[in-house]
Amino acid sequence: MSAIGTWWKERCPVPAGQLKELTNEPVPNHLRHWWFCLGGTPAYLFFVQIVTGILLAVYYRPGQAEAWQSVREITDEVAFGWFIRSVHKWGATLMIASVILHQMRIYFTGAYRAPRELNWMVGMLILICTLMTGFTGYSLVYEQLSYWGATVGANIMDNVPFVGAFMKNMLLGGEAYNSHTLSRFFILHAAVLPVVMLLLLVVHITLIRLHGVTEFQFPSDANKPSKTFNFFPDHMLTELMIGLVLMIVLSALATILPATMGPQADPLTTPEIIKPEWFFYVVFRWLKLFSGTAAVLSTGFIVFVMFLWPFIDGWIRRRTKASELSVWIGILAVLAIIGLTVWEAAVAH
Numbered sequence: 518m519s520a521i522g523t524w525w526k527e528r529c530p531v532p533a534g535q536l537k538e539l540t541n542e543p544v545p546n547h548l549r550h551w552w553f554c555l556g557g558t559p560a561y562l563f564f565v566q567i568v569t570g571i572l573l574a575v576y577y578r579p580g581q582a583e584a585w586q587s588v589r590e591i592t593d594e595v596a597f598g599w600f601i602r603s604v605h606k607w608g609a610t611l612m613i614a615s616v617i618l619h620q621m622r623i624y625f626t627g628a629y630r631a632p633r634e635l636n637w638m639v640g641m642l643i644l645i646c647t648l649m650t651g652f653t654g655y656s657l658v659y660e661q662l663s664y665w666g667a668t669v670g671a672n673i674m675d676n677v678p679f680v681g682a683f684m685k686n687m688l689l690g691g692e693a694y695n696s697h698t699l700s701r702f703f704i705l706h707a708a709v710l711p712v713v714m715l716l717l718l719v720v721h722i723t724l725i726r727l728h729g730v731t732e733f734q735f736p737s738d739a740n741k742p743s744k745t746f747n748f749f750p751d752h753m754l755t756e757l758m759i760g761l762v763l764m765i766v767l768s769a770l771a772t773i774l775p776a777t778m779g780p781q782a783d784p785l786t787t788p789e790i791i792k793p794e795w796f797f798y799v800v801f802r803w804l805k806l807f808s809g810t811a812a813v814l815s816t817g818f819i820v821f822v823m824f825l826w827p828f829i830d831g832w833i834r835r836r837t838k839a840s841e842l843s844v845w846i847g848i849l850a851v852l853a854i855i856g857l858t859v860w861e862a863a864v865a866h
Contacts, residue, residue: 543745543747544730544745544747544752545730545731545732545744545745553622554752554755554756554759555615555618555619555622556619557756557759557760558611558615558619558759558763559612559615559616559619559647560718561756561759561760561763562608562611562612562615562763563612563714563718565604565605565608565763565767566605566608566609566612566711567711569601569602569604569605569608570605570707570711572601573591573601573602573605574707576590576591576595576598577591577657577703579657579699579700579702579703580696580699580700581659581696581698581699581782584657584658584659584699585658585659585660585778585781585782588602588657588658588659588778589778592776592778599775599776600771600772600775602775602776603770603771603772603774603775603776604767604768604771605776606771606776607767607770607771607774608767609650609651609654610795611763611766611767612647613647613648613651613796614796616643616644616647617644617796619640620640620641620644621847621851623637623640624826624843624847625844625847626731627731627843628731629826629827629830630827630830630831631827631831632728633724633728633731633827634827634828635724636721636724636725636728637826637827638824638827639717639720639721639724640721641820641823641824642717643714643717643718643721645820646710646713646714646717647714648796648797649705649710650706650710650711650714651794651796652667652670652794652797653702653703653705653706653710654706655794656699656702657699657702657703657706658778658779659699659781659782660778660779660780660781660782661779661780661781661782661783661786661788662779662788662791662792663779663782664694664782664783664784665782665787665788665791666791666792666793666794667694667698667702668693668694669791669793670793671685671688671689671694672685673804673809673812673813674688676809676810676812676813677813677817678810678814681813688701689701694784790864795858795862798857798858798861798862799854799857799858799861800816801861802857802858802860802861803815803816803857804816826843830843
């Protein structure tokens with residue numbers, strides 16, 4: 518063993534103490550609670566999506582004449598294909614939910630405030646990329662609903678002033694859904710968006726490492742001294758337990774509620790009701806409440822405000838005595854999101 522240790526030290530001349538200091542930063546005591554560890558959850562699920570996505574890509578064929586048939590073969594004929602596809606589907610659902618919950622946790626605990634404004638904006642970019650990955654993945658199946666959902670999404674994009682037509686053309690590869698569209702969705706879903714998300718994740722973790730984790734104290738601990746514990750192995754064990762639980766949950770969901778196949782897309786038959794994935798219910802319902810351009814502009818304005826919220830919150834806190842006004846605004850926003858999502862879900866699809 519000493520010979521192996523000597524061999525390793527010669528090739529990796531990093532002192533053990535320095536390596537420990539680099540990787541074993543003390544983290545705030547509130548991270549002992551699992552619901553504050555939602556940052557590692559989407560990272561784990563992202564890894565699951567990469568592995569299962571590669572396995573699915575071996576058999577998937579991104580063409581209008583072959584896409585639906587290749588997914589059917591994966592589901593019905595490839596060994597354990599139904600399971601891998603189901604894990605991929607449920608992993609996407611849980612990843613989107615965990616990113617949204619993580620962003621909400623950051624918001625309601627004020628972890629976006631100075632000097633962490635840029636990391637909030639990076640998190641917003643990760644959220645948008647996650648939603649876009651879900652949208653493109655849903656479209657790859659080439660079912661009737663996914664085909665028309667992509668068509669409606671592109672038409673909504675066309676309402677964006679000045680750049681809408683260009684964005685629609687780039688997404689679809691033409692004026693309308695055509696033989697080039699699925700290959701573009703596939704490249705976005707399997708290559709462009711994952712790479713962008715990985716780069717954003719590196720920046721996100723780097724900024725966390727530079728600024729440290731925001732310390733959050735419960736009211737009962739207000740008069741007590743701050744406590745910390747080591748990242749490794751204490752916090753790592755918490756993340757490992759969450760990962761093991763997620764493995765069980767994903768396996769159970771994939772087995773009990775496996776991914777199914779809808780009818781193949783028919784460009785000549787428009788369904789009576791077009792159904793998006795659940796994470797777009799709120800946007801879909803919002804777009805139904807207003808005219809096309811007004812809905813798109815208002816949605817873009819809301820996203821813009823969310824990006825800049827750390828600076829808006831700072832201005833509110835400086836100018837007024839309502840230091841926690843952001844919490845009440847956030848509560849109203851969450852209630853609105855839940856209300857619009859339930860409203861859209863209640864509509865017969």
